[in-house]
Amino acid sequence: MTTSNDLTTMSRRDRWHTVIFEADTKEGRFFDVVLISLILLSVVVVACESIESIRLSFGFELRVIEWVVTAVFTAEYIVRLLVVRKRLSYAVSFYGVIDLLSILPSYLSLALGGFESLLVIRVLRLLRVFRIFRLLHLIRAARQLDLALRAAIGKLTVFLGVVLTLVILIGGVMYVVEGEQSGFTSIPQSCYWTIVTMTTVGYGDIVPQTGLGRFIASVVMILGYALIAVPTGIVTVELTKAPSINTQACPDCGRGGHDDRAKHCMHCGALL
Numbered sequence: 001m002t003t004s005n006d007l008t009t010m011s012r013r014d015r016w017h018t019v020i021f022e023a024d025t026k027e028g029r030f031f032d033v034v035l036i037s038l039i040l041l042s043v044v045v046v047a048c049e050s051i052e053s054i055r056l057s058f059g060f061e062l063r064v065i066e067w068v069v070t071a072v073f074t075a076e077y078i079v080r081l082l083v084v085r086k087r088l089s090y091a092v093s094f095y096g097v098i099d100l101l102s103i104l105p106s107y108l109s110l111a112l113g114g115f116e117s118l119l120v121i122r123v124l125r126l127l128r129v130f131r132i133f134r135l136l137h138l139i140r141a142a143r144q145l146d147l148a149l150r151a152a153i154g155k156l157t158v159f160l161g162v163v164l165t166l167v168i169l170i171g172g173v174m175y176v177v178e179g180e181q182s183g184f185t186s187i188p189q190s191c192y193w194t195i196v197t198m199t200t201v202g203y204g205d206i207v208p209q210t211g212l213g214r215f216i217a218s219v220v221m222i223l224g225y226a227l228i229a230v231p232t233g234i235v236t237v238e239l240t241k242a243p244s245i246n247t248q249a250c251p252d253c254g255r256g257g258h259d260d261r262a263k264h265c266m267h268c269g270a271l272l
Contacts, residue, residue, distance in 0.1 A: 017083040017251055020076070035076070042069045042102075070106040077103060089253040089268060148238035155234045163198075163227060170194045170220060174213060182209040198224040 010018065019027045045066050048054045055062070077099045081087045090096045171191030178184040183206040184193065193206045197220045208214050252270035264271055 013083055014251065016079065020080060020083060038069055038072060041065070042073075045069070066106065070103055073099070073103050084250075085252040085270075086268060093253065093267075144239065148235055148241075151238040151241070152234045156231055159230055159234070166223075167191050167194045167198065170198075170216065174208065174216060177216065178208050178210060178213045182213065183207070194220060197221060198227060200224045200228075 018025060019031050022028050045062050048058070049062055049066075080096075080099065081091065084090045091100070168187075168191060171187055171194045174193060175184050175187050175190040178190075184190045189206070196203050196206075197217055200221060208217050250265035250268060250270055253265060253268045
């Protein structure tokens with residue numbers, strides 16, 4: 001674990017890398033808190049801009065805040081590229097692309113100014129909400145969840161295959177039992193009803209009218225509770241098996257999510 005005292009013995013480049021990419025020092029935690037605050041502020045500004053009354057009353061103030069935040073994110077993105085040794089590797093990584101997407105819309109809005117392009121600018125500004133994904137790399141458990149989901153993907157695929165088979169079978173049965181007079185006009189329509197019922201959503205736009213149909217619906221509802229519990233159990237088991245992940249980032253490519261016992265980066269092979 002890196003300490004604040006260790007920073008004084010590092011080179012300037014390594015010091016900045018530790019502060020920006022890692023969160024196990026006082027300086028690094030402070031940087032993360034500031035970054036999270038700016039991310040949340042940006043998301044709030046995006047949400048407020050979508051409300052016409054607020055946009056008309058405080059449009060100028062919101063734009064000022066947005067450009068200040070954009071300037072900070074731009075400086076941060078440039079510094080991140082400077083402190084990693086493999087700049088291209090970081091630039092094309094998931095979070096590198098997210099960093100770029102978080103600042104591009106504001107600059108594109110300058111080039112697409114004018115009344116004719118207002119709608120285009122609004123669509124481009126929706127990309128700003130990508131900044132919220134930046135929160136993920138600040139959470140130590142995010143990598144563990146990712147590993148658990150990857151490990152469980154095979155079991156979840158089999159489970160979804162079974163569910164899909166049940167949906168088709170039950171949908172076909174309901175089409176025969178209820179028929180078009182009850183709203184089950186086709187097998188796809190019946191499958192839609194099965195999915196809505198099985199997930200316990202229950203829109204009520206299609207309702208079985210016969211006694212047998214209602215009995216099948218009751219069985220499907222009860223089955224739905226069991227189906228919800230299965231994927232949760234699968235992921236939970238994999239989470240308990242997931243290795244312990246630290247906050248250390250690779251000094252070469254800037255990527256994190258390494259095992260506590262790892263000595264080399266799992267992405268580029270550099271020494272940690």
